[in-house]
Amino acid sequence: MQAENAIVTEALGRVYTIRGAKKNESKKLIALDNINLEIHKGELFGLLGPNGAGKTTLIKILTTLLSPTSGKANVAGLDVYKQSDQIRHHINMVSGGETSGYGLLTVRENLWMFSQFYGIESKVAHARIKRLLEIVDMTDRANTKCSDLSTGLRQKMNIIRGFMTDPEILFLDEPTLGLDVGASRDVRKFVRTWIEEDRSRTVLLTTHYMVEADELCNRVAIINKGKVLACDTPAALKRALRKEALFTIEVTSAEPFTVDALRNLPGVNRVDLFAEDGFSSLDFVLKDESVLSAVIDAFNPMKLRIKNLLKREATLEDVFVALVGTRMEEVEHAESPED
Amino acid sequence: MLNLPKIEKRSSGAQLFMQTIIGRASPRLIGLYREKSWLIFDVLFPMLSVIGYVLIYQAIGAPADYIGFVVVGGAMTAFWMNILWSMSSQLYWEKETGNLPLYISSPAPMMGILLGMALGGMVATLIRAAAVVILGSLLFHVTYTIQNGLMLAVVFILSMIALYGLGMMTASAFLLFGREAWHIANLAQEPVFLVSGFYFPLKFLPFWVSAAASLIPLTLGLDAMRQLVFTSGATLGFLNVNLEAIILAVLSVGFIVGAKLLLGYTERLAIREGRITENRR
Numbered sequence: 071m072q073a074e075n076a077i078v079t080e081a082l083g084r085v086y087t088i089r090g091a092k093k094n095e096s097k098k099l100i101a102l103d104n105i106n107l108e109i110h111k112g113e114l115f116g117l118l119g120p121n122g123a124g125k126t127t128l129i130k131i132l133t134t135l136l137s138p139t140s141g142k143a144n145v146a147g148l149d150v151y152k153q154s155d156q157i158r159h160h161i162n163m164v165s166g167g168e169t170s171g172y173g174l175l176t177v178r179e180n181l182w183m184f185s186q187f188y189g190i191e192s193k194v195a196h197a198r199i200k201r202l203l204e205i206v207d208m209t210d211r212a213n214t215k216c217s218d219l220s221t222g223l224r225q226k227m228n229i230i231r232g233f234m235t236d237p238e239i240l241f242l243d244e245p246t247l248g249l250d251v252g253a254s255r256d257v258r259k260f261v262r263t264w265i266e267e268d269r270s271r272t273v274l275l276t277t278h279y280m281v282e283a284d285e286l287c288n289r290v291a292i293i294n295k296g297k298v299l300a301c302d303t304p305a306a307l308k309r310a311l312r313k314e315a316l317f318t319i320e321v322t323s324a325e326p327f328t329v330d331a332l333r334n335l336p337g338v339n340r341v342d343l344f345a346e347d348g349f350s351s352l353d354f355v356l357k358d359e360s361v362l363s364a365v366i367d368a369f370n371p372m373k374l375r376i377k378n379l380l381k382r383e384a385t386l387e388d389v390f391v392a393l394v395g396t397r398m399e400e401v402e403h404a405e406s407p408e409d
Numbered sequence: 410m411l412n413l414p415k416i417e418k419r420s421s422g423a424q425l426f427m428q429t430i431i432g433r434a435s436p437r438l439i440g441l442y443r444e445k446s447w448l449i450f451d452v453l454f455p456m457l458s459v460i461g462y463v464l465i466y467q468a469i470g471a472p473a474d475y476i477g478f479v480v481v482g483g484a485m486t487a488f489w490m491n492i493l494w495s496m497s498s499q500l501y502w503e504k505e506t507g508n509l510p511l512y513i514s515s516p517a518p519m520m521g522i523l524l525g526m527a528l529g530g531m532v533a534t535l536i537r538a539a540a541v542v543i544l545g546s547l548l549f550h551v552t553y554t555i556q557n558g559l560m561l562a563v564v565f566i567l568s569m570i571a572l573y574g575l576g577m578m579t580a581s582a583f584l585l586f587g588r589e590a591w592h593i594a595n596l597a598q599e600p601v602f603l604v605s606g607f608y609f610p611l612k613f614l615p616f617w618v619s620a621a622a623s624l625i626p627l628t629l630g631l632d633a634m635r636q637l638v639f640t641s642g643a644t645l646g647f648l649n650v651n652l653e654a655i656i657l658a659v660l661s662v663g664f665i666v667g668a669k670l671l672l673g674y675t676e677r678l679a680i681r682e683g684r685i686t687e688n689r690r
Contacts, residue, residue, distance in 0.1 A: 086683065127683075133514045136683040154680075158516045159419070168507045172436040174443055179435065186432030187517035189420035197414040205411060231511075236416050263411055 076239050076272035077109040077132060081141035084127050084296075101127040103296040105141070109289075112269035114261070116287030117276040118386060120401040124296040125276035126165075129243050132274065133163050146238055161239045162188075164232035166225065166247025173217030177208065177227050180216055181234060188235040195234070202230040205260060221248045229257060233264060242275045246282060258286050278398060280386040290386065292393055294401065299393040304386060311384040311392055314339060315356040319365075320378040322349050327372050335368060337361030340391060349377060355388065421516070429517040433525025434532070437495075441533045451487055451537040452544065459483035459545050462608045474639040475609075477553065480545035481638070482607035484538040485631050488572060489601060491534040493594045496576030499526050500584040500675075513679070519672055523580060527573035553638045560650060561637045567657035568630025574664025575626060581671040585678070601625055606632065610645040619647050626660050629653040 082105040089096045102124045109115045117125045130136035132145050134154035143150045146160040171180035178199055185195035203209045206226045216224065225248050232240055242261070246254040265271050277283050283290050284304045291301040300307060329341045329352065337357040344351040356362060359381075369376065390398050420428060441447070462479040500523075503509040512522050545551065555561060583590035601607075604614065604622035611619050611632045622628045633653040636642035647653075 084683075130510075130683065133510075135510050135514055135680065137680045155516075158514055159421070161514065163511075163514060165507070170507045170511050174440050175436055179439060183432045183435055184511070184515075186428040187512065187515040187522075189425040189428055189516065190416055191418070191420075194414055194416055198416070201411070201413050233413075236413070260411075267411060 074111045075108050075144075076111045076113070077107065077115075077143070077145050077274060079105050079107045079128075079132075079141065079143040081106060082128075082131065082138050082143050083140035084124075084131060084136065085139045100296050102131075102138070105296075105298055107291060107298065107301065109272060109274060111272055112265070113288045114265050114273045114275065114286055116283040116290040117274065117293055118278065118280070118283045118290050118390070119276075119293035120278055120398045122295075122401075123293045125293060126243055127296075128293075129163065129241050129274070129276060133161060133241055134158060160237060161241065162232045162235050162237035163241035163243065164228050164245050166244030167221075168228055169224070170228065170231070171216050174215060176213045176215055177203070177219070178212045180227065181231055184231050185234055190235065198234050198236075199230065202234060206230060206256065222250060222253055225249055226253065226257075229260075233260075238270065239272045239274070242273060244276055244278070246277075246279065254282070258282060262286060280390070280398070284386050292386075292390055294390075294394050300389070307386065307389045308384040311388055313358075314384075315354075315359045315362070316382050316384055316388060317354045317356065317362060317365075318378075318380045318382055319352045319354065319376060320349055321352060321369065321374040321376055323372070323374050325373065327374065331372065332365065332368055335361070335364055338365065342391075342397060355391070419516075425516060426518055426521045429521030430525040430528055432517075433522050434529035435525075437526070437529025437533045441536065447533075447537060448540075451490070451534075452540045455483050455486055455541055456544060458486070458608075459541065460548075463545075463549055472641060473552075474641045474645075476549050477546075477551040477639050478610060478635055478645075479608050480542060480549065480551050481635060482609075482631060483545060484541040485627055486602065486607055487534050487538045487541065488531075488569075489605075489607075489625075489627055490598075491530050492572060492576040492579070493598055495530050496526060496573065497579040497583050497594060498590065500580045501587065501590065504584065513676065519676060520669055523577045523668065523672060526580070527577055530576070531569055531573055554640050555638055557637055560654070561634060564630060564633040564637065564650070564654055564657065567654060567661055568626050568634075571626035571657050571660040571664055572630070574661055574668055577668035578664055578671055581668065581675040584675055601627075604628070606647075610635070611647040612645050623647075623656060624660070626657055626664075629657055633657075 082102055083100070084102040086099045086101055087096050088099050105128065117128065119125050127136065131138050131143055131150060134150055134157055137151050145157045148157045148160075150157060171184075175183065181199045182192070182195055185199070190198075203212050206229065208223065208226055208230075211219065211223060216227070219227065225245075229245060232242070245261075246257050249257060261273060261275070265273055275283075275286060287304060289301065289303050290307065292299045292307070329343050332338060332341045332352070338354065338361060339357060340355040342353040344353070354365060356365070366376070387398065394401065459479055462483075463476050466475045466479065500509065503512065512519065586593070601622075604618055605611070605625055605628040606614065606619070611622075611628065614622070619628070629648070632647045633650045636646040636650050
């Protein structure tokens with residue numbers, strides 16, 4: 071039986087006109103290009119891509135904040151452009167690093183105010199706020215003014231705001247941005263529990279954290295430069311790389327070295343060098359395991375000593391590298407005018 | 410298990426509209442008792458201007474009612490400041506702080522958000538204005554002769570509706586024009602104090618200046634209220650009170666309808682161009 075869809079996009083595109091410093095000087099920027107997605111009801115779906123990939127633009131279109139320039143999109147069975155008013159009853163969204171609400175209001179007052187915009191009865195809103203504050207361990211901050219909250223606590227408040235209205239479809243745009251490791255883990259656990267409690271709920275999560283997408287999402291779409299490059303379960307995406315052999319080799323060296331010679335070896339598909347705390351780590355993607363001995367032989371003339379050798383499973387980072395040809399970090403370092 | 414209390418029903422239509430108004434009015438009302446700085450900036454500072462004008466009128470031996478004119482005018486400056494610096498610029502600030510996308514993507518009608526902002530601002534400013542009137546009246550022994558209480562209430566309410574309707578309309582305009590709007594606000598502050606006759610009877614300005622200034626609801630509202638609370642008010646009035654009330658009613662309808670239309674246009678533009686809810690662009 072085919073799953074019911076919560077979100078569908080067909081050939082969706084968005085082009086921005088960027089105005090220049092001078093009059094009549096503008097350029098077009100393709101933020102989304104021919105996006106076709108089907109997100110099932112009850113699914114926790116991830117959009118994984120670097121900053122500037124088009125994730126936020128897609129979320130804006132789906133949350134009725136931006137119109138597409140081509141194609142169409144349906145949310146909860148409704149057209150995002152023609153039926154935006156109806157869609158807004160079914161959705162909510164939380165963005166990482168947002169500074170919404172009013173600094174002079176307390177956490178509880180801010181949350182209550184937003185609950186009123188969704189037509190929730192005050193008594194129910196207060197009960198939900200109380201319980202959600204308990205869940206995210208913020209009960210003692212209920213009466214703290216927002217302006218006195220740390221970035222992490224403010225983000226927790228934003229997350230409560232999103233879940234407080236119990237939306238049918240929730241959009242989480244980099245929800246753990248600014249949170250420490252422990253708080254991020256708690257948020258991921260909470261999101262997972264929330265969706266598992268009621269299979270009619272759907273979450274669309276954007277992230278550039280590979281672990282987050284891998285740990286949380288039922289399916290992931292990898293997006294770069296406005297295009298969806300792959301869409302499947304994290305396991306299936308990684309399985310596609312299984313024919314290659316992945317190794318991480320930690321080495322020490324008396325003098326600085328480059329990996330150009332290693333890259334040119336037959337059967338070496340990719341090498342990435344990470345230098346940290348006096349030792350270097352080399353991530354290899356090899357055609358197969360038999361190439362490893364040639365790689366190790368090449369270490370001698372380079373005066374590299376092996377400290378550790380690990381055969382590892384493919385990660386979503388490897389999938390991204392295989393699809394884009396470069397690491398997500400490297401894409402993010404390149405100039406990016408639009409996300 | 411999360412054990413979250415269930416949401417059995419969600420209001421829509423008129424009830425959601427009312428909830429939105431009350432919800433959005435709450436920050437202004439809560440701020441009133443939480444941030445006491447308004448006592449200095451919105452009561453004490455306007456009082457200094459009032460004192461200055463009163464001293465001038467006393468020095469030149471102006472009629473006693475002129476002092477009352479200044480006190481009432483000084484109180485009403487609070488409303489104009491509120492319109493310029495809180496109401497008009499509010500949507501722009503909401504965009505900058507990230508609230509605007511949350512408002513637009515919620516089921517709340519944007520007109521309800523604007524009305525909530527207006528109601529909150531109106532109530533908070535009313536308290537400030539009342540404080541100026543009470544303080545000024547006690548300091549300078551101002552006597553009021555209310556000739557028609559009902560008409561006074563009608564004129565005041567119409568002035569407020571028209572004024573905050575204008576504020577709601579300019580809120581969308583400020584959002585459209587962004588930073589350039591700050592210059593408009595700066596430009597509109599002192600000249601309006603002059604052409605609306607905040608500190609002197611409007612009648613002394615050339616007719617066409619007063620007529621043009623009547624587009625700002627406080628001009629006629631203030632003139633009508635002065636006519637209704639001071640003995641010499643009617644002789645110093647610009648137009649007949651009934652006519653001023655009718656014009657204020659027309660302005661109220663015009664500005665509220667204008668606000669709705671401009672808000673709709675702004676929202677459509679925001680969604681089409683993606684530049685109004687986006688503070689990076």
